[in-house]
Amino acid sequence: MILALSRTELTLLLRNKTAASLALAMPLLIGALLMVNGPSGWTFIIVLQLVMMLGFTVYMTVTTSLVGRRQDLYLKRLRTGEASDQVVIVGLLVPTIVLGFVQAVVLLGMSTIAGAPLPERPLLLLLAVAGGAAMCCAVGVATSGITSTPELAQITTAPFFFALFGGAIWTLVSDSVDYRMMLVPGGQVAELVKAAWGGPTDNVGLAVVSLVVWVAIGAALAVRHFRWEPRS
Amino acid sequence: MTNPVIQVEGLRCSYGDFEAVRGVDFEVAQGELFGLLGTNGAGKTTTLEAVEGLRKATRGTVRVLGSDPLADRRAIRPRIGIMLQDSGFPGDLTVAEMVAFGQSISSRTSDAATAIEALDLAHRRDVRIKQLSGGERRRLDLLLATLGRPEVLFLDEPTTGLDPESRQHVWEVVRGLLAEGTTVVLTTHYLEEAESLAERIAIMHEGRIAVAGRVSDVLARQPARIGFDVPAGFDVSVLPMLYGDVVHEPSGRVEVRTGELQRDLGELLDWARGDGRVLTGLRANHASLEDVFHAVRSDEKVMSR
Numbered sequence: 001m002i003l004a005l006s007r008t009e010l011t012l013l014l015r016n017k018t019a020a021s022l023a024l025a026m027p028l029l030i031g032a033l034l035m036v037n038g039p040s041g042w043t044f045i046i047v048l049q050l051v052m053m054l055g056f057t058v059y060m061t062v063t064t065s066l067v068g069r070r071q072d073l074y075l076k077r078l079r080t081g082e083a084s085d086q087v088v089i090v091g092l093l094v095p096t097i098v099l100g101f102v103q104a105v106v107l108l109g110m111s112t113i114a115g116a117p118l119p120e121r122p123l124l125l126l127l128a129v130a131g132g133a134a135m136c137c138a139v140g141v142a143t144s145g146i147t148s149t150p151e152l153a154q155i156t157t158a159p160f161f162f163a164l165f166g167g168a169i170w171t172l173v174s175d176s177v178d179y180r181m182m183l184v185p186g187g188q189v190a191e192l193v194k195a196a197w198g199g200p201t202d203n204v205g206l207a208v209v210s211l212v213v214w215v216a217i218g219a220a221l222a223v224r225h226f227r228w229e230p231r232s
Numbered sequence: 233m234t235n236p237v238i239q240v241e242g243l244r245c246s247y248g249d250f251e252a253v254r255g256v257d258f259e260v261a262q263g264e265l266f267g268l269l270g271t272n273g274a275g276k277t278t279t280l281e282a283v284e285g286l287r288k289a290t291r292g293t294v295r296v297l298g299s300d301p302l303a304d305r306r307a308i309r310p311r312i313g314i315m316l317q318d319s320g321f322p323g324d325l326t327v328a329e330m331v332a333f334g335q336s337i338s339s340r341t342s343d344a345a346t347a348i349e350a351l352d353l354a355h356r357r358d359v360r361i362k363q364l365s366g367g368e369r370r371r372l373d374l375l376l377a378t379l380g381r382p383e384v385l386f387l388d389e390p391t392t393g394l395d396p397e398s399r400q401h402v403w404e405v406v407r408g409l410l411a412e413g414t415t416v417v418l419t420t421h422y423l424e425e426a427e428s429l430a431e432r433i434a435i436m437h438e439g440r441i442a443v444a445g446r447v448s449d450v451l452a453r454q455p456a457r458i459g460f461d462v463p464a465g466f467d468v469s470v471l472p473m474l475y476g477d478v479v480h481e482p483s484g485r486v487e488v489r490t491g492e493l494q495r496d497l498g499e500l501l502d503w504a505r506g507d508g509r510v511l512t513g514l515r516a517n518h519a520s521l522e523d524v525f526h527a528v529r530s531d532e533k534v535m536s537r
């Protein structure tokens with residue numbers, strides 16, 4: 001049943017040109033531009049590419065598409081069927097997560113071809129991508145609950161979106177990384193990616209804890225705020 | 233009622249401080265069509281949502297096929313079909329894709345082509361849903377709710393906004409399901425729909441059931457009507473003694489509301505023949521559900537005065 005929901009959701013994502021270009025073209029384009037103009041070393045480029053993927057492809061797509069499906073009263077319909085509430089939500093999230101992973105692979109492939117070294121600790125890279133995607137999904141579901149129309153999603157997604165970028169850049173430019181940066185979403189992702197490419201591992205534990213906490217916060221807010229039908 | 237498929241007892245539902253359903257009881261037997269009628273805001277949809285397991289009751293109990301529709305959702309959903317009053321589609325899918333998707337998330341087996349044909353959507357099967365007319369969308373909605381013939385079908389205003397032809401189509405499909413043994417609960421504010429499909433009805437008003445029973449019994453409790461045109465300056469005192477109430481309307485028409493239709497009609501016809509009158513625009517009919525509806529509403533007005 002999850003597969004059926006996901007397949008339909010993927011079809012819908014790809015048929016909506018705005019959503020598809022936001023989720024697919026944007027991060028790839030900017031990711032490519034970063035490589036051309038990237039004077040700051042490969043870690044910097046790869047962190048920004050992955051954060052871009054998390055922000056655009058996962059976080060914004062999850063929020064916007066859930067709000068759109070709710071607006072279309074499609075969520076309400078799905079709720080009348082046999083699938084449980086959890087299955088419906090997971091079914092709708094899977095395509096976005098898959099798109100995010102595919103994009104991560106493509107971006108890393110592009111960087112590798114352009115001369116980036118391979119990660120020394122690939123597990124940490126996987127953790128950054130998977131944990132970051134989980135966090136963005138959870139917070140995205142929560143954000144959709146407080147967003148009444150797909151247009152408004154551009155505003156409601158801004159705080160977390162910028163926190164994600166801000167946290168990543170803060171961590172990248174700081175000479176000594178401490179717990180404050182690890183608490184910001186994006187900060188932990190950046191730290192894990194840095195560690196994957198041979199950076200210091202002192203903060204890895206804290207970064208993982210922070211990711212787990214952010215997923216928990218997002219999930220709690222999602223349970224509290226998620227709505228199946230538009231406010232009437 | 234032996235082994236009712238649906239049992240509702242003392243159902244109450246609130247939205248914050250507002251109590252939309254204020255103590256509703258009814259039962260629906262296997263294979264019957266039960267009509268839930270009422271004005272907008274009477275609480276029909278809220279009642280139905282509680283029975284479907286989409287809304288938690290504040291108080292009271294609901295049993296569908298012997299189980300709690302909310303707690304035993306997993307067991308009940310494969311056996312029921314739900315057509316909401318307002319439910320949407322992903323507009324970018326085609327009709328055929330939507331039906332295939334509906335099949336893939338249902339454990340009931342069904343034949344897509346037959347279902348599409350039955351609701352007269354075969355010529356639209358490759359059209360995207362956003363390009364369908366309102367009536368076509370509503371038929372697709374019914375198609376999805378009835379895929380694989382559920383044991384119990386809930387229809388919330390299935391024909392609202394449909395043209396007469398589409399409405400007939402929907403009625404035919406519903407009759408077909410009834411003939412195969414499906415139990416149907418239908419809400420509507422089209423009285424002729426309830427008259428033509430329902431065996432038993434309940435009329436809701438302000439969160440309660442005001443009138444309930446077999447359609448024929450509910451109608452029999454209301455006076456019948458006789459009406460005819462009279463010339464200007466007509467004096468109603470020349471009419472024979474009638475059992476019912478006589479109203480001389482300013483439009484130049486006499487309306488009789490009577491519990492003794494045959495007797496009063498006979499008196500009137502005798503009088504007209506004796507007087508050599510032609511009763512133009514003569515009509516005699518049983519109460520309609522519309523009359524029952526109005527009676528429910530005017531009772532309420534009297535009580536609130």
